Amino acid sequence: xxxxxxxxxxxxxxxxxxxxxxxxxxxxLELDIGTLxxxxxNDLDPKALQANKDDYLQALTRDNTQLLLNKIWELPTERVxxxxxxxxxxxxxxxxxxxxxxxxxxLTKWQEFAKAKGITKKKKDKVQWDEQLQKWVxxxxxxxxxxEKEKNWLIEVPQNLDPMTDMFEKKAxxxxxxxxxxxxxxxxxxxxxxxVKIPRVGLPVTSDKAxxxxxxxxxxxxxxxxxxxxxxxxxxxxEKEARGKGIHELIPGKERKRxxxxxxxxxERENNLNMLDxxxxxxxxxxxxxxxxxxxxxEQVHRSEExxxxxxxxxxxxxxxxxxxxxxxxxxxxxPKAGKGQRNPxxxxxxxxxx
Numbered sequence: 001x002x003x004x005x006x007x008x009x010x011x012x013x014x015x016x017x018x019x020x021x022x023x024x025x026x027x028x029l030e031l032d033i034g035t036l037x038x039x040x041x042n043d044l045d046p047k048a049l050q051a052n053k054d055d056y057l058q059a060l061t062r063d064n065t066q067l068l069l070n071k072i073w074e075l076p077t078e079r080v081x082x083x084x085x086x087x088x089x090x091x092x093x094x095x096x097x098x099x100x101x102x103x104x105x106x107l108t109k110w111q112e113f114a115k116a117k118g119i120t121k122k123k124k125d126k127v128q129w130d131e132q133l134q135k136w137v138x139x140x141x142x143x144x145x146x147x148e149k150e151k152n153w154l155i156e157v158p159q160n161l162d163p164m165t166d167m168f169e170k171k172a173x174x175x176x177x178x179x180x181x182x183x184x185x186x187x188x189x190x191x192x193x194x195x196v197k198i199p200r201v202g203l204p205v206t207s208d209k210a211x212x213x214x215x216x217x218x219x220x221x222x223x224x225x226x227x228x229x230x231x232x233x234x235x236x237x238x239e240k241e242a243r244g245k246g247i248h249e250l251i252p253g254k255e256r257k258r259x260x261x262x263x264x265x266x267x268e269r270e271n272n273l274n275m276l277d278x279x280x281x282x283x284x285x286x287x288x289x290x291x292x293x294x295x296x297x298x299e300q301v302h303r304s305e306e307x308x309x310x311x312x313x314x315x316x317x318x319x320x321x322x323x324x325x326x327x328x329x330x331x332x333x334x335x336p337k338a339g340k341g342q343r344n345p346x347x348x349x350x351x352x353x354x355x
Contacts, residue, residue, distance in 0.1 A: 019066075023066050025040075027041055029041075029068075031068060032091060033071055033072060033075070033088055033089055034088050034090050034091030034092060035093050035095060036068065036072075036088075037093055040064050044060075072086060072088075075089075106192075106193035109185075124139065126139060133147065133150065133151055155167040155168065216241075219239070221242075
């Protein structure tokens, strides 16, 4: 009997471990297969939740997951690379994203050229048989460099070069130049993809044409790069000095404006209070001499206008004369005044000269 009980207990444990795929629910779940979402609207069992919270929630999650998987396996299946897959339908639920959708990576110049010419990327071999070393050598990686050192332990100097030239050093410098060129091209591809203008100092090193501003900047910098900082350099006809933001820093010898240190909160508060005091206490300056002179001038102008507008005094007569034409004019003639004082006996009186 003990053996029978042990077997029954083992079978019961297996049954508990591997539960059936059929699950019964009072209300069907709301399933969105496109986003693998299952929403359970059934009420929770408060007694089971209070008795053993973790086991109850774990069992509930297992049942809902089983229903979701049952719906997934109802979809048509395919075999891709020895694996069975299903095509999920379009999602119905719109899920918010923490970040925007990633944009497709822009193509480099070589990728655009290869796409236009129809060049396809072929899978290269990782190793290659070397006849000189009589072994398989990797085409890239650190083992490739060690194989190159083993293979090129002796390098012949060409006849057109100096016999004392270090070919190992020359080869290393050529390799570093290639690496720098590739890095520069990579940075240019990134700048072109982000639509960032590459700053140039001097003549452009690419096939792109430089603008007039860039040429003026290059000429100004080259002119000021002499020992005299361009003091004795003659100007070209119709030459203009480059002006703009950032050009002042490129020209050597120019005085830079020293940036003031960042003020502390106390200094900034004092500066603002002083500025407010100056604005509030500012009074208009009054020049008393100018004000008095202006007042006297206005009174004189006023009196002269009153004299003009008054009637002519007694003892004055109006004479009417006719000029050529039919336009008579009226004018007042004053009586000539007699001379005051005695005659100067030393002064000769004018008269008619006799012959």
